[in-house]
Amino acid sequence: MAGGGREIIVLAVGEGGDPTVLTLELLGLARGLVSEQGMVTAVVLGSHFEGALDEIASRGADRVIYLEHPSLAPYNPEAWQAVLEPYLEEQGAGLILAGHTCLGQDLLPRLAFSLEAGVVTDCVGIRAGEDGFLFTKPVYGGNALATMRVTTPLTLATVRSRVGEVLPPSSPGGELVPLPADPPAVTRMVVRERRSLEAGECPLEEARVVVSGGRGMGGREGFEMLRELARLLGGTVGASRPPVDSGWAPATCQVGITGKVVAPELYIAVAISGSSQHLSGMCDSGKVVAINKDPEAYIFKVSDYGVVGDWKEVLPAFISRLRELV
Numbered sequence: 001m002a003g004g005g006r007e008i009i010v011l012a013v014g015e016g017g018d019p020t021v022l023t024l025e026l027l028g029l030a031r032g033l034v035s036e037q038g039m040v041t042a043v044v045l046g047s048h049f050e051g052a053l054d055e056i057a058s059r060g061a062d063r064v065i066y067l068e069h070p071s072l073a074p075y076n077p078e079a080w081q082a083v084l085e086p087y088l089e090e091q092g093a094g095l096i097l098a099g100h101t102c103l104g105q106d107l108l109p110r111l112a113f114s115l116e117a118g119v120v121t122d123c124v125g126i127r128a129g130e131d132g133f134l135f136t137k138p139v140y141g142g143n144a145l146a147t148m149r150v151t152t153p154l155t156l157a158t159v160r161s162r163v164g165e166v167l168p169p170s171s172p173g174g175e176l177v178p179l180p181a182d183p184p185a186v187t188r189m190v191v192r193e194r195r196s197l198e199a200g201e202c203p204l205e206e207a208r209v210v211v212s213g214g215r216g217m218g219g220r221e222g223f224e225m226l227r228e229l230a231r232l233l234g235g236t237v238g239a240s241r242p243p244v245d246s247g248w249a250p251a252t253c254q255v256g257i258t259g260k261v262v263a264p265e266l267y268i269a270v271a272i273s274g275s276s277q278h279l280s281g282m283c284d285s286g287k288v289v290a291i292n293k294d295p296e297a298y299i300f301k302v303s304d305y306g307v308v309g310d311w312k313e314v315l316p317a318f319i320s321r322l323r324e325l326v
């Protein structure tokens with residue numbers, strides 16, 4: 001196998017305590033791909049992640065390399081690259097994995113360019129082939145799947161949620177090794193944070209339940225009801241593009257080809273017609289429930305359950321029944 005079997009590195013994100021579910025899924029994926037003699041290394045950069053290290057070490061990592069530094073949190077591409085590039089060059093791993101998140105999509109192509117390595121983004125499957133790893137990713141707006149093989153000795157890949165499985169904790173876990181590096185504060189980050197998540201909500205890409213609204217919501221008020229539904233289901237609010245363009249929902253909520261790619265266990269599409277651009281962002285969801293007043297809406301063709309009706313009548317009834325149950 002072209003280099004890949006010996007070491008797989010997972011770029012783990014553990015800001016603020018717990019590791020993300022996606023990070024744990026990537027470790028499970030890496031464990032299934034690495035050869036018997038090979039090792040899985042997790043690299044954790046950022047700040048305030050002490051609690052995450054043991055958990056990452058117990059869920060499939062042979063080694064956890066970590067560096068806590070103010071220049072690394074919030075994510076700063078120049079500082080992360082300055083730390084990772086020399087480390088990765090020295091390691092000679094065959095495969096580097098990161099989540100298909102904003103961070104992964106920004107960082108991995110940068111690293112691939114500087115390490116002269118191939119990169120595959122948005123993977124929905126990786127398997128070991130005879131001549132190296134085979135990467136599967138959606139193409140043509142999600143209407144087809146392409147399988148790719150990379151010919152460089154090192155490959156970097158961003159992977160969607162729910163591709164790997166979280167492994168049960170094992171004891172003893174992998175060893176924890178600090179990374180001796182001093183990231184330069186190349187650029188001073190002036191950060192303005194806009195809260196798009198409610199307390200308790202998790203980022204869209206990792207949510208187990210997503211409640212999305214479309215143009216048929218008609219305004220911001222409709223999204224308040226979606227937020228209430230998401231809260232009751234322990235989920236996160238998403239949107240198709242028109243509500244984002246109209247300012248009813250923040251851009252971070254957009255699901256689709258030019259938005260986020262999500263793969264929750266349950267996706268509820270409210271007043272969304274089901275354009276190919278939207279579907280390509282949620283087609284890997286477990287169960288899809290559509291609420292739409294048009295019985296001919298395409299979204300019903302890709303849904304497991306459909307409710308034909310006006311959301312203004314369906315949602316209050318649904319929410320009040322849920323309140324009785326939870």
Ligand SMILES: Cc1cc2nc3c(=O)[nH]c(=O)nc-3n(C[C@H](O)[C@H](O)[C@H](O)COP(=O)(O)OP(=O)(O)OC[C@H]3O[C@@H](n4cnc5c(N)ncnc54)[C@H](O)[C@@H]3O)c2cc1C
Pocket residue numbers: 213214215216217239240241242243254255256257258259270271272273274275277278281291292293294297309310311312
């Ligand atoms: C380059 C490009 C990139 C794009 N990227 C994306 C993307 O990332 N994500 C994305 O979503 N779109 C994207 N789009 C836009 C996409 O083509 C569609 O226009 C968009 O997805 C439609 O959104 P919608 O389903 O909310 O609206 P519509 O297609 O207008 O559908 C609204 C639906 O609401 C229903 N409805 C109306 N009122 C009610 C009611 N009271 N109760 C119940 N149902 C009701 C209607 O029956 C209808 O089915 C992109 C387009 C382009 C050209």
